Amino acid sequence: MHELSVTRFIDAPPEKVWDVMVNRMEEWWCPKPWRAEFDRLERRPGGVSNCTMYGPDGEVHSHPGTVLAWDEGHRFASTDAIVGDLEPAGPFMIGIWSIEPEGSGTRYTASARHWKEEDSKRHEEMGFTEGWGACADQLKALCEAA
Template sequence: MKELSVTAFIEAAPETVWDTMVNRQEEWFCPAPWRCKVIEQDRRAGGVNRMVFLGPDGEEMPQEGIYLAWDEGRRLASTDAVVDDLQPAGPFMIGIWEIEPEGNGTRYTALARHWRDEDRKQHEEMGFIEGWQACATLLKSLCESE
């Protein structure tokens, strides 16, 4: 399987989780000591998604691509295989972030789907589970403190 995923139960309404998820990305989308800066987001399928991850020692890791899906209140998906103006780029993954009501709260799931097994393995070795779980924990904390 070429997919990696993390999930978390968040004790907050789906509306709160969605709002925090999409409007406060700079607060949760990148684990410390790194941080995320949103540059541009055209929130629709085909729209540009441009961010940069900033490291503690001045590192900059551009995160550029397009949205494949923007299902308001439920799911967003993006890829780095295509950048603005539909230019092909070196594909690594499709990222999918989705929420659904569960009991008195919300189930958050983040998936990374890779083209090749070796990309999935590389992502896992880079610390995918730890990093994306740290982000889920940040999101959970923000939502539950609302």
């Protein structure tokens, strides 16, 4: 397994972090000035997910996938290896977003697991640490806002 991850301590209770994570996804899911729109997200294992990201210069990237895990209040995971009605796709990664209580707040971790080392390296070269880190910072700011 080839994994990349980012983590942040969020000074907010896990219940609040989970609520923001799953109910305000479009506000933190991709680094600004990009924006994300989920036109479908079935919150259950086997559910369909489709997110489209829009860039500041007119870029449009569709990200279809399948929800692999939805553990309410704890974590969710999805993959781009299966899309639509159980259609195989060129697998790139499994994404896992999780939270755990930590002291007076919450530990947030986002991970990307890849089948091949070259895919993991390519993802890192695409700016994984900066991009997913920016998303984590956006989530943190939303959760810590009064």
